[in-house]
Amino acid sequence: MKTVMGTCALCHQRCRLIQSHIFPESFYKNVYSEETHKFVTLSTNPTQPIGLEQLGIREHLLCGQCDGKVIGKYDDYIARWLYEEPVTLPDRYRYSLMFKGVNYALMRLFQLSLLWRFHIAKGHGFRSVDLGTHSETIRNMLLTGDAGTANYFPCILMHPKDISPTLTGGITCPVSIGTDQWPVCRAIAVGIVWMWIMRADASSNPMSEFAVSTECQMHIVLGTDKISDGIKNEFIVLDRAKDMQPNADKLSKWGFGQ
Numbered sequence: 001m002k003t004v005m006g007t008c009a010l011c012h013q014r015c016r017l018i019q020s021h022i023f024p025e026s027f028y029k030n031v032y033s034e035e036t037h038k039f040v041t042l043s044t045n046p047t048q049p050i051g052l053e054q055l056g057i058r059e060h061l062l063c064g065q066c067d068g069k070v071i072g073k074y075d076d077y078i079a080r081w082l083y084e085e086p087v088t089l090p091d092r093y094r095y096s097l098m099f100k101g102v103n104y105a106l107m108r109l110f111q112l113s114l115l116w117r118f119h120i121a122k123g124h125g126f127r128s129v130d131l132g133t134h135s136e137t138i139r140n141m142l143l144t145g146d147a148g149t150a151n152y153f154p155c156i157l158m159h160p161k162d163i164s165p166t167l168t169g170g171i172t173c174p175v176s177i178g179t180d181q182w183p184v185c186r187a188i189a190v191g192i193v194w195m196w197i198m199r200a201d202a203s204s205n206p207m208s209e210f211a212v213s214t215e216c217q218m219h220i221v222l223g224t225d226k227i228s229d230g231i232k233n234e235f236i237v238l239d240r241a242k243d244m245q246p247n248a249d250k251l252s253k254w255g256f257g258q
């Protein structure tokens with residue numbers, strides 16, 4: 001394999017760069033075809049056809065140490081959280097499932113690392129994500145293991161109820177949705193819609209209370225029947241915000257009409 005020298009995006013050391021996964025390897029668990037060992041890539045861009053790729057979405061971004069020891073620690077946590085038996089069953093609420101005992105630091109740092117990887121990735125599927133000066137802040141948080149406050153670029157998880165089997169096993173690259181006031185970066189993987197509120201302080205956004213909290217609780221918002229059309233429906237966020245937020249003031253702060 002060709003050696004690629006360059007500057008590691010995380011530690012900034014010049015070194016041999018390895019092909020880093022943008023989405024963690026565990027996210028491809030249900031995506032690989034058992035027959036071909038390839039996986040389906042989907043795009044919301046109609047000019048990008050559905051294709052098969054063999055290696056996952058990877059780019060030369062990080063040194064081996066950063067990929068394996070730093071990002072790898074966060075990826076290991078999400079793999080355990082997703083695939084190993086939960087310690088406690090979630091509490092069921094009308095609009096969400098609430099999980100307890102979530103490792104605040106590791107969940108937060110995983111979510112931030114994924115968003116940061118979208119930012120540093122050069123592939124066409126990641127162009128919509130620009131963290132601006134926060135890229136450097138998040139890079140330092142990832143390096144030092146500082147999870148920061150819960151309302152800093154919080155990530156809201158949603159499980160779309162009637163999503164198609166293809167999508168449940170698929171991965172979509174991030175797209176920008178939301179409003180000027182509350183821009184949202186959304187990607188879909190492992191049957192979960194991952195939505196980052198792209199603000200350094202999202203505490204006034206009513207959705208932020210569903211993100212992982214320092215009390216180690218995290219909600220997965222339950223999607224509605226209307227979401228069955230899947231990825232093309234930008235109303236995923238709108239719809240949930242309306243359902244969950246009886247307070248009209250908060251709703252208008254979230255930026256959506258009635």
Ligand SMILES: [Zn+2]
Pocket residue numbers: 008009010011012013062063064065066067
């Ligand atoms: Zn490095």
